[in-house]
């Protein structure tokens with residue numbers, strides 16, 4: 185706040201892995217970026233700490249029951265405090281910021297992000313589920329409102345960076361790289377016994393719990409294929425996934441002359457976060473640099489589609505389209521939640537998703553209300569399967 189020439193940022197999901205790293209990026213560049221909005225779901229302690237430190241205009245605590253506590257803690261400041269799910273969309277509509285960093289996890293990010301787009305705000309998009317659920321409507325609305333959607337997801341940031349200066353040149357295909365997650369090379373007989381602690385141990389990235397499990401099942405890469413389809417207007421057959429365990433090549437674009445561009449760097453989310461917040465500028469920083477002598481072998485391989493069955497399910501949803509990606513996403517959120525609570529096993533997640541995809545009726549061209557309903561229906565059915 186207070187710096188009049190700085191880009192005014194609203195961080196939706198400021199207490200998460202992306203949100204906290206974004207605050208570090210912003211703090212390093214006060215002349216360029218200022219914090220106007222911070223939101224959290226339940227972590228009131230961290231939200232209060234962040235508010236006192238960064239002095240935003242507004243904070244939102246999702247969990248209503250924590251409103252009084254946050255209100256009292258910020259009494260001596262002029263920071264406005266809101267609470268509840270509806271407040272997220274209300275604040276997203278306010279004329280107090282220029283760019284939303286959409287860093288809420290899951291379906292909950294959709295409404296605030298869509299509201300921001302409808303109010304002409306630029307979007308730095310970490311929340312991939314927004315595009316998985318309603319990518320056609322989100323992208324169409326952004327087009328109509330002339331709102332830029334700048335990806336934060338490292339693979340999509342890589343593709344976006346490869347496309348700078350290539351405006352008129354069609355893409356032949358994109359190559360999304362995947363680390364393979366903590367269970368790379370493992371087979372079904374091993375996966376049947378893995379627990380949340382194993383799944384949360386990602387080799388290259390430290391991330392929130394949900395995306396860590398998605399990385400372990402490879403659902404994350406499936407969601408990212410759908411995300412890429414909408415961001416870059418691709419056909420499903422133009423999106424290839426390759427396992428690249430070193431996570432140095434963040435993704436690649438192949439053009440019609442066969443030339444391939446890659447974006448590379450150490451696996452550090454602060455880089456794509458900074459790129460999205462400062463776009464179109466590159467800003468000097470002191471992040472560690474990649475030394476290729478330490479990475480003198482870069483490997484690329486086919487994913488194991490037979491073992492990691494979530495990936496083919498996501499590809500099926502990508503190809504069939506309509507509300508199927510929305511249903512896949514909802515079932516996955518329920519399945520991951522149940523796995524994190526030790527209610528179901530690692531491989532059970534796939535069964536929940538597959539059966540939910542078969543159950544919920546397919547809608548070819550859903551309205552936004554259809555998406556909301558399909559999400560609810562899928563959650564209900566997936567919940568019944570798990571006996572919630």
Ligand code: NAD
Nearest residue numbers: 197198199200201202224225288289292310311312391392
């Ligand atoms: P996280 O779990 O660490 O943080 C999630 C944030 O969202 C928190 O601030 C939390 O308070 C808020 N939140 C959670 N549920 C909410 C709800 N129902 N309503 C309102 N707010 C809610 O997650 P993360 O790892 O930071 O991921 C955030 C998003 O970014 C995800 O969509 C993820 O796929 C994407 N992403 C993350 C990474 C990464 O490195 N962490 C990389 C690429 C993409």
Ligand code: MG
Nearest residue numbers: 337338339408
């Ligand atoms: Mg990613």
